[in-house]
Every structure is written in structure tokens, then in C-alpha cells.
Amino acid sequence: MGLFKLKEDESTEIEIFPEEVDEIVPDADFRFSLVILKNGDKHFIYGTENEVLEKLNDAD
Numbered sequence: 001m002g003l004f005k006l007k008e009d010e011s012t013e014i015e016i017f018p019e020e021v022d023e024i025v026p027d028a029d030f031r032f033s034l035v036i037l038k039n040g041d042k043h044f045i046y047g048t049e050n051e052v053l054e055k056l057n058d059a060d
Contacts, residue, residue: 007044
């Protein structure tokens with residue numbers, strides 16, 4: 001599991017488990033990523049695609 005700050009509300013963190021992730025789409029400026037979960041939820045979070053993947057892999 002990784003904790004990630006939301007782009008829309010920097011004070012809110014969400015927990016994401018690696019097995020929940022369907023797709024990670026980098027934002028145009030590469031500071032944020034759109035994480036699409038298998039249940040259809042979508043979250044814009046802080047971090048590049050590589051940073052998100054690294055954090056999720058470290059959580060295993």
C-alpha cells in the first residue's frame with residue numbers, strides 16, 4: 001500500500017494498494033499522475049508515473 005496526496009486537495013492522502021491499480025497515466029507536466037483503479041475510481045495524485053510505481057512496489 002502507498003499513501004498519496006491528491007492533486008485537488010493536498011491535505012488529503014489516499015491509500016492505494018498495488019493490486020487495485022488498473023492503469024497509471026502521467027499528466028502533461030509530469031508532476032501528477034492519474035491512477036485508474038480496477039473498480040473504476042480515478043484519482044489525480046502527486047508524483048510521476050515512475051514515482052508512483054516505485055512507491056507501490058516498495059509497499060509490497
